[in-house]
Amino acid sequence: MQIAIQGVKGAFHEVAARNYFGNNIEILPKLHFSDLAESVKKGECDFGIMAVENTISGTIHANLNLIQEHKLVVCGEEYLRIKQNLVAKKACRIEDLTEVRSHYMAINQSRNFFKQHPNIQLIESVDTALSMKEIAENNLTNVGAIGSLLAAEYYNLDVLAESIETNRKNYTRFLILRRDHIWKKTTSNKASLALILDNHPGSLAEILSIIAAYQIDLSKIESVPLVGEPWHYRFYLDVLFDNKQDYQKMIAEIKNKLDQLDILGEYTSGNQSYSKIHNNGN
Amino acid sequence: MQIAIQGVKGAFHEVAARNYFGNNIEILPKLHFSDLAESVKKGECDFGIMAVENTISGTIHANLNLIQEHKLVVCGEEYLRIKQNLVAKKACRIEDLTEVRSHYMAINQSRNFFKQHPNIQLIESVDTALSMKEIAENNLTNVGAIGSLLAAEYYNLDVLAESIETNRKNYTRFLILRRDHIWKKTTSNKASLALILDNHPGSLAEILSIIAAYQIDLSKIESVPLVGEPWHYRFYLDVLFDNKQDYQKMIAEIKNKLDQLDILGEYTSGNQSYSKIHNNGN
Structure with missing residues (x-):
């Protein structure tokens, strides 16, 4: 079963997809939400999974509009507690880091933690998992990233600090999307x-x-x-x-x-x- | 009169502030929305101006929460049509650019334009005007930025392409904020x-x-x-x-x-x- 997600492998969308569908799935990464909607629309995947709201940042109206305009069918939902983790190349210590890269939201959710580390520069990137990928591929030893444990595992990075988000009640709601109405769960509430x-x-x-x-x-x-x-x-x-x-x-x-x-x-x-x-x- | 804005000088928040208050104001730049709310709360400025919704990206719930939690007073609003412009150092041509930096939202609003320029890498930054400032201060000749004409003027950059946003009906709603209820307009609707x-x-x-x-x-x-x-x-x-x-x-x-x-x-x-x-x- 192919599931289109927003972000690269290891992104929180993948974590949510595995929680919903289990581990017997193939992930189809899409960098932008519009690409994700297109992929579901074209039938390139079996399902898509799309974040639509987060406790801290609110509702992504643009994503609701994408679902409505593409006439996609919402066939489920998944709530995911977002745990941010600081990761880096093996054997790096937090004192070695001069910069940490991640998506704006992940940085924003972890600011309190970095107040204790004023020497670390926080740099925004397009995707949490993509920053980890870059560190791994370019063997960056002074650079950390913030994101999921799943991504840290994929890119073989060490976890320097777990659950660094300021607000522990931070969850994201994901909708499960399908192309057409043929597939129907027997029950709904x-x-x-x-x-x-x-x-x-x-x-x-x-x-x-x-x-x-x-x-x-x-x-x-x-x-x-x-x-x-x-x-x-x-x-x-x-x-x-x-x-x-x-x-x-x-x-x-x-x-x-x-x-x-x-x-x-x-x-x-x-x-x-x-x-x-x-x-x-x- | 001092007005706290989100972003550095030339940010869209400043454009909206000048439209609302006129040009006889002093701008107090704050990089994060939470700093902006704190500034108004502490009485460091006369007014703050804060984006709360945008046609494309929806409502920023976190900002409504900041206003509510800090017990700030909404005393006005300003709608601003967001025009994105591609700018660079004087004498640079679009063919010279290898990368363009801007805030995620500005990049997202201009993707169609950059489809004609696949060689340009789009890099996210914290603030549209900050990217222009960096280009000016570091004399970067292969780097462009996306943002307001006001910022281009401040940082003495050339406008390579005006109004490059995909959707012309893109507006942002800003709220005018004050510390307490003493100040009241005589009329309200x-x-x-x-x-x-x-x-x-x-x-x-x-x-x-x-x-x-x-x-x-x-x-x-x-x-x-x-x-x-x-x-x-x-x-x-x-x-x-x-x-x-x-x-x-x-x-x-x-x-x-x-x-x-x-x-x-x-x-x-x-x-x-x-x-x-x-x-x-x-």
Whole structure:
């Protein structure tokens, strides 16, 4: 089974993919999210996995838009606690490092740790795992990187400090994406919707009232301005339901009241992985 | 008047600050958003200006959280059309460039342009204007940067290509921040609210119904998970109103139904700058 990820081998996307699908998968690395969406769309892979939100940095609206525009199907989700680790070539000590490279987000999540090491310059890169790859390939002995343990293993680097992120409750939500609707899980208790409202005051409240009337929980709501259409928005909603029939009735009822409704996917919530993060805190 | 911005001199934050306040200001550069929030909090500057959303990349939830946590007051907003420009040392030609440095977002917004120049390597940096500063200070002749015309002028660089961003409808929304509530504009027609709901299904719909009943428009809604509290969210709402008294009645009515309500600020909407962008498209 081929899974397209964002980033090179060892990126957090791969860690999330292995947690979701197990280890019997082949990873197809894509450097940019748009390439990842294209790959799923073209059927180059069986599934794609795409980060859409992070506790610290918020929702990546551009990625929700990529899913909507490419008409990809959301068929699952995975929550991953992001643990950042400082790694370097074997036998390097932290005192030897003059610079540390990583993705902006990884650097940003680890600033407190580096306050104790003011001599180390923090350099941004495109991808956490790519920085490790560069260190390995160019045999850089004064350069460290921040990223996953999986990547450290791939590129044969030593872990100088584990779990250096400032905030331990830092998790990223990944969506599992597929090309078309043919594949369906037998059960689902969550759906991701994209909708455009009939533009009058109170139209959003009306839709949310209908959702609530069916005892359906809203687990996320985002308004994204429609480019080129001032004061007009697309809303991304995630809903959780126990009863699929109630959910379907709700969809039928709100459909007529909307200018546009896209069901991005119906799937089993990643509740389990999410609860694990919050209960263990490790 | 001192204005704290994110980025070095010439950053888009400075362009937005000059559009809002005029040119009779002194710029206080801060490399990170957290430093910017601290600066406003400590009263080191008169105002801060902070990007909170962009058409392409979405809302920066972390920045909304910084405003809420530091109890800063939103006292205005500015929409800026982001025009990216390719610049280099005087007399350099585009054919001479082997690499171009800029912030991830600026690179991402200009990828189509660089497809015609496959020999140029795109390197991420911390800040658009900082890359220009480096080129100027180190006299780099094979390196270009992407950023504002203002920064190009500051660092005495030539503009090789103007407005190279792929999407011309790319704007960023900046909030004007102040330390405390003493300063108040006499009029306001917009408010930014942060609220935590009483956690039962339908509680959000109930709040939005009240808002709609007062004929108050919702121009933005975002749910941000509360770190460490699974399935519990803070909602950020922007509301637009014609009648201040109706707005105040609405606030009084929703307050009792919420676990927490923070009014981040009441201010005059940046409608004008926003409309200008959408009508001229230049």
